[in-house]
Amino acid sequence: MNVGFFVPVVVAAALASSCDDEGGIFDSLRSESSVYYYNQITSQGGALSDLTVDFTVEGDESDSVNDVGYSGADDAPELNVRIDDANDNEDNSVQIRGVNPGSGSLFSDRARLSNDTSYTAVSYGDLTTGSVDVGLFQQDQSDVETGTARFRVINTVDPDILNTFSFDLRYNDSDDGQYFVEDMGLGDATDYQSTDAGSLNLVVVENDIDPEEEIDRVECSLSGGRAYDVILAVNDPLDVPTNVDDADGELVIYCHPHERI
DSSP: OOOOSOOOOOOOOOOOOSSOOTTSHHHHTOOOEEEEEEEOOBOTTOOGGGGOEEEEEESSSEEEEEEEOOOTTOOOOEEEEOOOGGGTOTTTEEEEEEEETTTEEEEEEEEEOOTTOEEEEEEEEEGGGTEEEEEEEEOOOSOOOTTEEEEEEEEOSOTTTTTSSOEEEEETTSOTTOOSEEEEOTTOBOOOEEEESEEEEEEEEETTOSSOOEEEEEEEEEOTTEEEEEEEEESOTTSOOSSGGGOTTTEEEEEEEOOOO
């Protein structure tokens, strides 16, 4: 499995006491990392219960959330994990696990986190193909100018299922061929983009086809002064289109604002 687009940063120093203060004021002030989890796993012809995930991040300390269904436009649960540098925890590594209560393990991987940093975790893939994975993406928490929005797109739609190679993305009002990302595969994320606040309208096309072959148009709303994870997904996780001709109107983007820190 691949945990994609992870960018290491310098870990902030945690407050410490010269005495054993576990559970005390110094312990409560220690820094930690935040992980926001979205579940975009699909199951062609399956049941919603097949998609439920118990999600865990385990480092020096652990946090978990149970019964997370297909996320859609729902807000992400936040998990908090402390990384104790003094313990040399394998270079700040954590284990990320997803389990379906009925069928067992869905994914398991390791990643490196930093304290005082926020991350987006997204599970994706289709259970009927036996391919489920999780991506971990560090959030850019820097300020966003008033009247503009910053976003990146995380792709959870499998081009193989649509019988194509990969996707290109452009703005709806841009000319053909003016793509802000090309050759986007399952689990990939774009660089952050800046745009005017308001409606975000994107066109999903087949990669490297001339003339352009449009797959679908998707849209959502972005507020000014905010940063977003924009997840490209299927509208119905139990009825995934199986070719590009059937995908028109079946794709969607869920625009999730980063929590302010």
